[in-house]
Amino acid sequence: MGKNLTSRSEDYSKWYNELVVKADLAENSGVRxxxxxxxxxxxxxxxMQAGLDKMFKDTGHENAYFPLFIPKSYLSxxxxxxxxxxxxxxxxTHYRLKNNEDGTGIIVDPDAKLEEELIVRPTSETIIWDTFxxxxxxxxxxxxxxxxxxxxxxxxxxxxxxxxxxxxxWQEGHTAHATEQEAIEEAEQMMxxxxxxxxxxxxxxxxxxxxxxxxxFAGAIETYCIEALMQDGKALQAGTSHFLGQNFAKxxxxxxxxxxxxxxxxxATSWGVSTRLxxxxxxxxxxxxxxxxxxxxxxxxxxxxxxxxxxxxxxxISENVKPLVTELRAKGISVKYDDRDTQKPGFKFNEYxxxxxxxxxxxxxxDLANGTYEVARRDTLEKSTVPASExxxxxxxxxxxxxxTIYRKAFDYRKEHITKVETYDEFKDILExxxxxxxxxxxxxAETEDRIKEETKATIRCIPLDAKDEEGSCxxxxxxxxxxxxxxxxx
Amino acid sequence: MGKNLTSRSEDYSKWYNELVVKADLAENSGVRxxxxxxxxxxxxxxxMQAGLDKMFKDTGHENAYFPLFIPKSYLSxxxxxxxxxxxxxxxxTHYRLKNNEDGTGIIVDPDAKLEEELIVRPTSETIIWDTFxxxxxxxxxxxxxxxxxxxxxxxxxxxxxxxxxxxxxWQEGHTAHATEQEAIEEAEQMMxxxxxxxxxxxxxxxxxxxxxxxxxFAGAIETYCIEALMQDGKALQAGTSHFLGQNFAKxxxxxxxxxxxxxxxxxATSWGVSTRLxxxxxxxxxxxxxxxxxxxxxxxxxxxxxxxxxxxxxxxISENVKPLVTELRAKGISVKYDDRDTQKPGFKFNEYxxxxxxxxxxxxxxDLANGTYEVARRDTLEKSTVPASExxxxxxxxxxxxxxTIYRKAFDYRKEHITKVETYDEFKDILExxxxxxxxxxxxxAETEDRIKEETKATIRCIPLDAKDEEGSCxxxxxxxxxxxxxxxxx
Numbered sequence: 001m002g003k004n005l006t007s008r009s010e011d012y013s014k015w016y017n018e019l020v021v022k023a024d025l026a027e028n029s030g031v032r033x034x035x036x037x038x039x040x041x042x043x044x045x046x047x048m049q050a051g052l053d054k055m056f057k058d059t060g061h062e063n064a065y066f067p068l069f070i071p072k073s074y075l076s077x078x079x080x081x082x083x084x085x086x087x088x089x090x091x092x093t094h095y096r097l098k099n100n101e102d103g104t105g106i107i108v109d110p111d112a113k114l115e116e117e118l119i120v121r122p123t124s125e126t127i128i129w130d131t132f133x134x135x136x137x138x139x140x141x142x143x144x145x146x147x148x149x150x151x152x153x154x155x156x157x158x159x160x161x162x163x164x165x166x167x168x169x170w171q172e173g174h175t176a177h178a179t180e181q182e183a184i185e186e187a188e189q190m191m192x193x194x195x196x197x198x199x200x201x202x203x204x205x206x207x208x209x210x211x212x213x214x215x216x217f218a219g220a221i222e223t224y225c226i227e228a229l230m231q232d233g234k235a236l237q238a239g240t241s242h243f244l245g246q247n248f249a250k251x252x253x254x255x256x257x258x259x260x261x262x263x264x265x266x267x268a269t270s271w272g273v274s275t276r277l278x279x280x281x282x283x284x285x286x287x288x289x290x291x292x293x294x295x296x297x298x299x300x301x302x303x304x305x306x307x308x309x310x311x312x313x314x315x316x317i318s319e320n321v322k323p324l325v326t327e328l329r330a331k332g333i334s335v336k337y338d339d340r341d342t343q344k345p346g347f348k349f350n351e352y353x354x355x356x357x358x359x360x361x362x363x364x365x366x367d368l369a370n371g372t373y374e375v376a377r378r379d380t381l382e383k384s385t386v387p388a389s390e391x392x393x394x395x396x397x398x399x400x401x402x403x404x405t406i407y408r409k410a411f412d413y414r415k416e417h418i419t420k421v422e423t424y425d426e427f428k429d430i431l432e433x434x435x436x437x438x439x440x441x442x443x444x445x446a447e448t449e450d451r452i453k454e455e456t457k458a459t460i461r462c463i464p465l466d467a468k469d470e471e472g473s474c475x476x477x478x479x480x481x482x483x484x485x486x487x488x489x490x491x
Numbered sequence: 492m493g494k495n496l497t498s499r500s501e502d503y504s505k506w507y508n509e510l511v512v513k514a515d516l517a518e519n520s521g522v523r524x525x526x527x528x529x530x531x532x533x534x535x536x537x538x539m540q541a542g543l544d545k546m547f548k549d550t551g552h553e554n555a556y557f558p559l560f561i562p563k564s565y566l567s568x569x570x571x572x573x574x575x576x577x578x579x580x581x582x583x584t585h586y587r588l589k590n591n592e593d594g595t596g597i598i599v600d601p602d603a604k605l606e607e608e609l610i611v612r613p614t615s616e617t618i619i620w621d622t623f624x625x626x627x628x629x630x631x632x633x634x635x636x637x638x639x640x641x642x643x644x645x646x647x648x649x650x651x652x653x654x655x656x657x658x659x660x661w662q663e664g665h666t667a668h669a670t671e672q673e674a675i676e677e678a679e680q681m682m683x684x685x686x687x688x689x690x691x692x693x694x695x696x697x698x699x700x701x702x703x704x705x706x707x708f709a710g711a712i713e714t715y716c717i718e719a720l721m722q723d724g725k726a727l728q729a730g731t732s733h734f735l736g737q738n739f740a741k742x743x744x745x746x747x748x749x750x751x752x753x754x755x756x757x758x759a760t761s762w763g764v765s766t767r768l769x770x771x772x773x774x775x776x777x778x779x780x781x782x783x784x785x786x787x788x789x790x791x792x793x794x795x796x797x798x799x800x801x802x803x804x805x806x807x808i809s810e811n812v813k814p815l816v817t818e819l820r821a822k823g824i825s826v827k828y829d830d831r832d833t834q835k836p837g838f839k840f841n842e843y844x845x846x847x848x849x850x851x852x853x854x855x856x857x858d859l860a861n862g863t864y865e866v867a868r869r870d871t872l873e874k875s876t877v878p879a880s881e882x883x884x885x886x887x888x889x890x891x892x893x894x895x896t897i898y899r900k901a902f903d904y905r906k907e908h909i910t911k912v913e914t915y916d917e918f919k920d921i922l923e924x925x926x927x928x929x930x931x932x933x934x935x936x937a938e939t940e941d942r943i944k945e946e947t948k949a950t951i952r953c954i955p956l957d958a959k960d961e962e963g964s965c966x967x968x969x970x971x972x973x974x975x976x977x978x979x980x981x982x
Contacts (some may be wrong), residue, residue: 030565030621031609034558039637042555064533067525068611068642068658069581072588074521076597086588090560091599092611093584095646097563097577106567108582108608117599118522120559120583120611130521140833146530151559151642155586167559342631 005354007288012232016283020161023291023355025278033159033166040355041278043299045169048277049149051201051296052171055193061145061173066127068151069118074126077251081125084218088155090120090166120153125219125244125270128174129252136176136266138257143186144176152274162279163236163491170274173241176266178256180245183267184222187243190271191224194239202277203294203407204228204284205414206238207437207486209462214446217270221245227461227486229414230283233435235461235488238280241271279491285379285406291356292379294406295399302328302335302395303357305348307364314339317363320388327392333399353378358402359395379406420484424475427487431458437488441481443474452476458487496845498779503723507774511652514782514846516769524650524657531846532769534790536660539768540640542692542787543662546684552636552664557618559642560609565617568742572616575709579646581611581657611644616710616735616761619665620743627667627757629748634677635667643765653770654727654982661765664732667757669747671736674758675713678734681762682715685730693768694785694898695719695775696905697729698928698977700953705937708761712736718952718977720905721774724926726952726979729771732762770982776870776897782847783870785897786890793819793826793886794848798836798855805830808854811879818883824890844869849893850886870897911975915966918978922949928979932972934965943967949978 005022006014021027025041028034037045053063069092076082096112099105121127128146135144153167173190177183191208198204206226216223220242228238249255249265258264285292295301304325306317321337328335336357338348345362352360362374373391376383379402386394417436421427430438442448442460452475453459467483474481496513497505512518516532528536544554560583567573587603590596612618619637627635644658664681668674682699689695697717707714711733719729740746740756749755776783786792795816797808812828819826827848829839836853843851853865864882867874870893877885908927912918921929933939933951943966944950958974965972 027622027625029558029618031558031560031562031618034560036558036622037556039553039555043553045556046554062530062534063537064530065528065536065660067520067522067527068644069522069525071522072597072599075588082588082597086590086597089586089588090583090609091585091588092581093599094582095580097566097573097580097582097610099577106563106573106577108563108584118581119588127520127522131518131527134518153559169556 005288005290008231015288016279017161019282019286019290025282025291026161028161031166033156035161035165035167037169037275040299044281044293044297045275045278047297047299048197048201049171052197052273053149055197056147056171056173059145059189059193061147061175064146064148065150066124066131066148068121070121070124070127072117072119074130075119077126078219078247081219081247081251085122085154088157089122090153090155092118092120121150122152122154123270123272124148124150124152124172125174125248126252129248129254129268132174132176132266133252133254136254136256139178139259142176142178142256142266143182145173145186146175147171147173160279162275162282165275168275170272172270172272175269176249176254177269178258178264178267180267183245183269184243187222187224187241187269187271190241190269191226191239194241194271194273195226197273198226198228198238198277198280199407201294201296202281202284203296203403203410204238204280205407205411207462207464209464209467209486211240211462212446212449212460212485214449215460217242219244219247221247225462227437227488228280228284229417229436229488230280230491231413232283233417233489235437235486235490236276236280236283237461237490238277239271239273242269244268244270284410286356289381290354292406293356293358295358295403298356298358299334300336300352300355300357301333301399302359302361303348303352304335304337304361304363305345305352306337306339307345307362311341313365314341316368320368321363324388324391328395331392331396333395359398361391377402379409418486421475422472427458427475428456431456431487431489435489437461437486439484439486440475441472441483442485443477443479443481445477448474448476452487458489461486461488461490496779496781499722506779507770508652510773510777510781516773516782517652519652522657524647526652526656526658528660528766531790535772535784535788536766536769538788538790539692540662543688543764544640546688547638547662547664550636550680550684552638552666555637555639556641557615557622557639559612561612561615561618563608563610565621566610568617569710569738572710572738572742576613576645579648580613581644581646583609583611612641613643613645614761614763615639615641615643615663616665616739617743620739620745620759623665623667623757624743624745627745627747630669630750633667633669633747633757634673636664636677637666638662638664651770653766653773656766659766661763663761663763666760667740667745668760669749669755669758671758674736674760675734678713678715678732678760678762681732681760682717682730685732685762685764686717688764689717689719689729689768689771690898692785692787693772693775694787694894694901695729695771696898696902698953698955700955700958700977702731702953703937703940703951703976705940706951708733710735710738712738716953718928718979719771719775720901720908720927720979721771721982722904723774724908724980726928726977726981727767727771727774728952728981729768730762730764733760735759735761775901777847780872781845783897784847784849786849786894789847789849790825791827791843791846791848792824792890793850793852794839794843795826795828795852795854796836796839796843797828797830798853802832804856805832807859811859812854815879815882819886822883822887824886850889852882868893870900909977912966913963918949918966919947922947922978922980926980928952928977930975930977931966932963932974933976934968934970934972936968939965939967943978949980952977952979952981
């Protein structure tokens with residue numbers, strides 16, 4: 001298998017698209033904008049799900065499942081919400097097909113028109129808050145901490161595998177609280193959970209912050225986000241958590257009896273991450289040889305490739321390898337022994353490099369004689385010869401070291417790509433020459449934000465949580481500003 | 492919490508509906524025919540998923556994800572398939588909403604009509620085989636063993652929670668093989684996997700068999716099934732596995748190069764189980780006091796209820812209970828210590844009985860003094876007093892014993908409800924008075940099958956795999972028959 005991968009410097013976008021397909025992560029389907037997630041890609045997503053699901057449960061959340069369809073009238077109940085989603089939604093209007101009377105095939109049965117159209121959920125606030133009304137009567141029912149794993153549909157016109165697809169997989173948390181303060185704390189907590197997952201599991205460093213009003217979720221009072229930086233200097237929003245105030249409680253009339261016996265509207269949050277995380281994972285670590293996966297999310301952590309001539313040699317190697325496989329599996333390390341005789345070792349090496357398997361072991365006749373393995377790590381491509389007696393220890397060390405090393409590398413890259421600027425010229429210059437996050441003063445108005453976006457395609461990614469008070473003047477208007485925000489071009 | 496549950500003898504159907512809602516498993520939503528799966532119900536489904544997913548992976552299958560939408564033309568490619576699903580499908584015709592110009596609200600934008608309508612998947616054979624064409628070139632790519640966890644939609648007119656809903660959750664396996672024999676073996680294997688899951692995890696005994704041609708899946712050559720028997724004497728199809736021959740390979744032009752270099756059509760299977768299993772689980776074991784759950788699927792296996800007056804007594808009890816909770820959890824037993832002071836013990840007892848928690852421990856002042864716990868098992872409602880030093884052992888014993896006991900009970904019930912009959916009068920009599928499976932001779936024609944169905948509402952549930960050759964005559968026509976089949980009224 002030749003990799004034939006376009007290099008990143010040649011065409012980053014093409015490199016990404018090719019890599020996603022060639023590494024067997026996903027591909028386009030026959031349905032406009034909808035992808036097929038292939039088994040290898042799905043196995044990574046399953047590991048992400050498992051990691052996140054545990055973190056959600058550890059913070060007291062329970063999973064449930066709500067309908068795929070949302071009646072049009074529900075979507076319309078929260079004004080800014082419908083404004084945000086109406087323009088890009090799949091609408092079910094009929095419930096039956098039939099044979100065309102002229103024998104030309106199957107048509108939609110005009111007699112099976114729905115009384116009210118159904119929207120395929122773009123997000124589930126409305127259907128969930130319609131349900132919460134039945135679940136919440138008193139303060140004893142609060143907080144209500146629900147998560148859903150589901151597919152959602154947003155009819156995007158320009159789609160890219162994982163990054164922007166008409167249908168995508170995600171989780172959406174929806175919580176209800178007795179007080180504003182508690183809801184805000186929940187929204188903040190989930191932003192921290194997402195950041196921890198991104199950094200600890202995905203090895204992707206992120207910046208935590210607040211969205212500006214124009215970038216907020218449709219229906220939110222405040223949107224918290226985590227922002228990552230890709231190798232091409234573009235930012236990627238990796239997760240959002242919203243404080244929804246009482247907007248949905250009011251739209252769906254969800255009140256609770258407080259301890260004091262008053263009827264009050266409930267306070268809400270919602271938060272989600274999606275298969276978009278796959279895009280962030282790929283673009284943060286991978287190189288011109290293919291994927292680089294963090295050991296914690298790699299479906300195969302260690303691959304062992306035998307190098308042999310003839311079945312007799314293979315048998316001898318296999319006999320040596322099997323106890324090692326058993327020992328590694330007993331330690332919870334996922335290992336594949338690739339003894340296919342339909343492919344040459346060189347082909348296999350290429351394939352596992354392309355697929356980002358963190359550690360590759362090779363064993364041939366000389367290794368057998370010397371009692372050694374050749375151990376190669378995917379991130380740095382370094383190889384070493386390790387005595388068989390030390391190979392398990394070496395693998396355990398490498399799994400941890402690779403996880404740390406790729407995080408550090410991404411962290412350093414990002415650090416080098418946060419640039420403070422004072423003027424609009426400097427801003428435009430950095431944006432074109434270096435990219436990355438640009439830390440600049442902004443006068444706080446949507447007008448300025450819009451004009452900068454129009455003129456440069458850069459958006460305010462977030463107002464970082466750790467931004468310090470600092471007097472300055474807006475790069476565009478010169479008006480006073482008291483905090484720097486982070487701009488970037490973004491996915 | 493009074494249970495106020497209709498008894499099974501009074502109205503089985505009402506009992507079921509009430510139980511599903513009161514035990515917090517699921518409820519109807521504002522969307523016609525679509526249910527909300529509540530956290531407690533979803534927790535059971537998650538355990539089912541985990542059990543099945545492991546069995547699928549242990550038999551070499553990988554998960555993947557395919558689009559929610561199926562272009563109308565795809566569905567039409569396999570003639571009997573579209574015939575089977577066209578009558579009950581949700582059709583997406585537009586991709587945008589807009590504000591009505593007269594200001595009366597949100598309408599479907601007539602300018603956003605899709606060129607080709609999309610069907611919300613009722614099952615995914617067509618979109619998957621369209622993909623398999625790209626994945627399969629040579630015998631080296633086979634077998635291809637794929638599973639998908641997904642939501643599907645079938646526009647049923649009469650729906651019931653879990654048993655028949657417009658949207659439901661399921662898994663669908665789709666495999667491709669080089670030979671007919673291998674595909675048949677795969678279809679049979681998955682039927683056995685389903686049977687093992689039903690019996691070992693759900694404690695639901697099932698009969699394995701073949702469907703008659705009229706009951707086959709739309710597009711299948713052979714449908715294998717597992718059939719369970721509910722407490723009201725009605726059968727429930729709990730899982731199906733289909734040998735699809737080369738029907739879909741031909742419809743989607745999926746060929747492979749054999750070892751000999753010939754281009755041949757691929758052989759296929761598909762197989763699925765759904766949230767319908769929840770219905771089977773509920774109706775097999777539960778009683779007039781509520782749910783009875785098998786320990787292997789119970790979200791809470793042990794609940795501990797303190798009986799106290801005043802917080803001082805509660806503190807003393809809690810101090811005693813905490814090490815027990817820790818010890819049980821360390822053994823992988825899921826335990827809940829319910830020290831809410833907003834509810835009385837009697838309320839809690841009722842609630843956990845209703846929710847089918849297998850084991851309930853109670854501890855009051857006298858138990859504290861004596862160093863004992865009151866241990867109650869949900870299936871038989873038996874109580875005993877157990878020294879604290881023996882309580883862990885007792886719980887471990889009970890978890891196994893309850894699993895076995897409820898299986899045995901269901902097995903005995905089914906055994907008593909398989910009745911051999913020789914005449915149509917006998918058949919009708921048993922059907923009305925006793926219900927259950929009726930083992931009878933049938934002449935093998937669809938006409939006879941249809942007439943019996945019309946006259947009695949009983950269908951042929953399956954031709955059991957273990958049916959012995961036996962000469963006889965059809966109960967309806969008297970024509971010769973060589974095997975008994977199983978009839979029943981069914982869900």
